[in-house]
Amino acid sequence: MLVNGVHTRTVWMEDGVVKMIDQPRLPHEFRIVDLPHHTDTAKSISTMIVRGAGAIGATGAYGIAQAALEAPEDGFHAYMAAAADTMSKTRPTAQNLFYGIKYVLKAIEGAGDDIAAARAAAVTAAQAVADDDAACCEAIGRHGAAVVPDVARVSTHCNAGWLAFVDWGSAISPLYVAHRSGKDVFVFVDETRPRSQGARLTAWELGQEGVPHAVIADNAAGHYMRTGEINMVIVGSDRIAANGDVANKIGTYTSALAAKAAGIPFYVAAPTTTIDPDCPSGDDIPIEERSGDEVRFTWGWSDAGEFIRIRTVPDGSPARNPAFDVTPAALIAGIITEKGIIEASPEGIASVARTL
Amino acid sequence: MLVNGVHTRTVWMEDGVVKMIDQPRLPHEFRIVDLPHHTDTAKSISTMIVRGAGAIGATGAYGIAQAALEAPEDGFHAYMAAAADTMSKTRPTAQNLFYGIKYVLKAIEGAGDDIAAARAAAVTAAQAVADDDAACCEAIGRHGAAVVPDVARVSTHCNAGWLAFVDWGSAISPLYVAHRSGKDVFVFVDETRPRSQGARLTAWELGQEGVPHAVIADNAAGHYMRTGEINMVIVGSDRIAANGDVANKIGTYTSALAAKAAGIPFYVAAPTTTIDPDCPSGDDIPIEERSGDEVRFTWGWSDAGEFIRIRTVPDGSPARNPAFDVTPAALIAGIITEKGIIEASPEGIASVARTL
Numbered sequence: 001m002l003v004n005g006v007h008t009r010t011v012w013m014e015d016g017v018v019k020m021i022d023q024p025r026l027p028h029e030f031r032i033v034d035l036p037h038h039t040d041t042a043k044s045i046s047t048m049i050v051r052g053a054g055a056i057g058a059t060g061a062y063g064i065a066q067a068a069l070e071a072p073e074d075g076f077h078a079y080m081a082a083a084a085d086t087m088s089k090t091r092p093t094a095q096n097l098f099y100g101i102k103y104v105l106k107a108i109e110g111a112g113d114d115i116a117a118a119r120a121a122a123v124t125a126a127q128a129v130a131d132d133d134a135a136c137c138e139a140i141g142r143h144g145a146a147v148v149p150d151v152a153r154v155s156t157h158c159n160a161g162w163l164a165f166v167d168w169g170s171a172i173s174p175l176y177v178a179h180r181s182g183k184d185v186f187v188f189v190d191e192t193r194p195r196s197q198g199a200r201l202t203a204w205e206l207g208q209e210g211v212p213h214a215v216i217a218d219n220a221a222g223h224y225m226r227t228g229e230i231n232m233v234i235v236g237s238d239r240i241a242a243n244g245d246v247a248n249k250i251g252t253y254t255s256a257l258a259a260k261a262a263g264i265p266f267y268v269a270a271p272t273t274t275i276d277p278d279c280p281s282g283d284d285i286p287i288e289e290r291s292g293d294e295v296r297f298t299w300g301w302s303d304a305g306e307f308i309r310i311r312t313v314p315d316g317s318p319a320r321n322p323a324f325d326v327t328p329a330a331l332i333a334g335i336i337t338e339k340g341i342i343e344a345s346p347e348g349i350a351s352v353a354r355t356l
Numbered sequence: 357m358l359v360n361g362v363h364t365r366t367v368w369m370e371d372g373v374v375k376m377i378d379q380p381r382l383p384h385e386f387r388i389v390d391l392p393h394h395t396d397t398a399k400s401i402s403t404m405i406v407r408g409a410g411a412i413g414a415t416g417a418y419g420i421a422q423a424a425l426e427a428p429e430d431g432f433h434a435y436m437a438a439a440a441d442t443m444s445k446t447r448p449t450a451q452n453l454f455y456g457i458k459y460v461l462k463a464i465e466g467a468g469d470d471i472a473a474a475r476a477a478a479v480t481a482a483q484a485v486a487d488d489d490a491a492c493c494e495a496i497g498r499h500g501a502a503v504v505p506d507v508a509r510v511s512t513h514c515n516a517g518w519l520a521f522v523d524w525g526s527a528i529s530p531l532y533v534a535h536r537s538g539k540d541v542f543v544f545v546d547e548t549r550p551r552s553q554g555a556r557l558t559a560w561e562l563g564q565e566g567v568p569h570a571v572i573a574d575n576a577a578g579h580y581m582r583t584g585e586i587n588m589v590i591v592g593s594d595r596i597a598a599n600g601d602v603a604n605k606i607g608t609y610t611s612a613l614a615a616k617a618a619g620i621p622f623y624v625a626a627p628t629t630t631i632d633p634d635c636p637s638g639d640d641i642p643i644e645e646r647s648g649d650e651v652r653f654t655w656g657w658s659d660a661g662e663f664i665r666i667r668t669v670p671d672g673s674p675a676r677n678p679a680f681d682v683t684p685a686a687l688i689a690g691i692i693t694e695k696g697i698i699e700a701s702p703e704g705i706a707s708v709a710r711t712l
Binding site: 027028188189191192193194196199200203204206207213214215216217218219220221222223224226227249250251253254255257258261287292295296298299300301302303308309310311312313314315316317318319320321322325326 | 547578665677
């Protein structure tokens with residue numbers, strides 16, 4: 001999508017160098033990081049310079065392609081095995097990461113003992129992973145735009161925009177398509193405490209694309225739904241269970257409750273790679289509890305332009321910090337995938353689920 | 357309630373000097389401010405050194421008593437009229453403020469032309485306003501404690517603790533009583549963005565009283581209700597309509613929805629002075645929209661110990677900031693008042709409403 005008027009992806013590769021947007025610096029500084037070696041690329045995932053399911057998957061794939069270009073002819077496969085191990089350990093629970101790595105490793109295997117062919121296949125495969133992610137998200141945009149009203153007042157939570165993928169994004173993609181097609185789209189961006197991905201990343205994306213929006217405290221979304229100022233909700237997802245229950249950033253569940261109470265549609269948008277067919281229901285999704293310091297401290301820019309943290313909680317008070325919650329399928333109007341909009345039900349999920 | 361082990365009120369008067377806790381410095385510094393003149397006291401309200409309905413009401417009453425002590429014998433009544441005007445304009449929508457001012461002015465009127473008697477009556481009346489607020493809140497604590505389970509995992513929003521009143525508080529008072537009586541009470545404190553009154557004030561109060569608690573992002577409350585970790589909600593109120601609808605800090609409504617969905621009781625605790633019998637329903641309560649900068653900037657303590665603000669929203673992104681929301685009566689298990697627990701219904705409200 002657009003950054004300062006120029007089309008940009010979150011991550012790409014040029015002459016063996018992986019290049020990506022330095023996401024922790026956003027929205028206050030737009031900077032591209034060059035990663036010349038696959039170990040640099042691995043580190044960009046573990047330190048969260050890149051985040052978001054689709055963007056991490058493509059980065060993992062590019063890292064393996066880099067390793068194939070670096071690996072000596074003598075000992076090529078041993079080098080690749082070590083690189084795959086390094087890359088896999090950067091975010092041990094990221095399903096898309098493993099998918100990207102495996103996809104490129106399979107292409108290398110397919111080339112047999114022809115090292116030059118293996119290198120070429122690795123680069124092609126990594127590019128295919130990135131392009132597939134962008135194409136899925138673009139298709140989500142087309143399918144989703146059909147259910148965006150001509151005058152859309154849309155609530156979204158966290159960042160399920162293009163910064164979380166290679167391009168377009170999931171939840172925000174239909175809004176980009178609708179906005180470009182001339183629909184009157186205004187987005188209420190949930191701040192998304194404690195890490196403020198909505199305030200920082202979604203607001204920045206929308207601003208760069210010229211989509212009218214306002215940041216609100218997470219507390220305000222339900223109020224605007226009740227009073228009729230919001231007429232649609234679209235969020236992304238971290239994992240979708242076989243029965244249609246959806247795990248997503250903490251706070252998604254109460255947003256879905258408020259939408260139901262107000263009688264407005266609550267959509268989830270995600271590529272079908274997000275579906276976990278082995279997970280029967282939302283109750284089977286473990287909810288990660290992260291450090292309470294994410295609640296106790298807030299990061300941002302001081303008036304002097306420094307990126308610092310401040311404390312808002314008394315010294316002796318503990319905090320608890322669940323990262324995700326589960327939204328039951330019954331609250332979901334539909335799941336927008338690259339294959340179309342499906343029902344949040346076992347039948348709907350089964351109709352599009354894919355296995356690796 | 358207790359501060360560093362010593363019983364303290366939010367505001368009191370000694371020898372004509374009003375003394376109060378400097379609330380914006382909490383939780384990082386506990387400081388008492390001395391206000392020798394009624395104009396100092398007026399300024400403490402407008403600059404929000406004191407906040408919270410009950411605390412503001414008592415401060416207004418003390419300010420009028422101060423003015424009565426200051427006023428010259430010659431021109432006493434003109435001085436008092438000017439002082440009442442100054443004091444009333446500090447927070448033009450605070451119902452308790454007007455109550456406190458009027459109560460003391462009536463006592464002065466009752467003394468006729470005996471200036472010495474008028475001064476004495478003013479001091480006595482101001483003290484009565486403060487003592488009545490503390491007594492109402494203490495009674496709310498007694499009535500409310502009866503519905504606090506022996507093992508209570510309680511969610512609360514914003515600060516409806518003793519810092520918002522003279523002592524005890526509304527929503528937190530039943531928890532103090534239950535905790536002191538030996539019940540196992542743990543409080544999940546909503547951070548309460550954008551102004552973080554939960555993280556700053558409620559957490560500090562609970563810590564001083566030794567009540568176990570954890571601060572959570574507002575987004576996490578619904579999750580803990582759904583998963584059974586929270587079994588009760590108690591919040592305060594800024595205004596209660598004649599039909600039982602309740603206005604309170606933004607975010608209260610979604611908390612009530614989540615409680616209803618989880619089948620756990622959602623209580624509102626407030627003195628009957630909070631009831632506005634002239635307001636038919638929640639739809640008739642105007643919702644103040646405050647500056648978007650409260651969302652765009654967060655205040656807190658830097659690692660160097662300075663009280664500063666940071667920005668978390670992109671420079672060009674606007675924000676919207678409704679201060680309150682309305683919780684429909686149907687979501688409320690009961691309203692805990694100083695006269696007992698009533699139904700959130702026209703009949704329940706009518707049974708306890710008082711007029712000035």
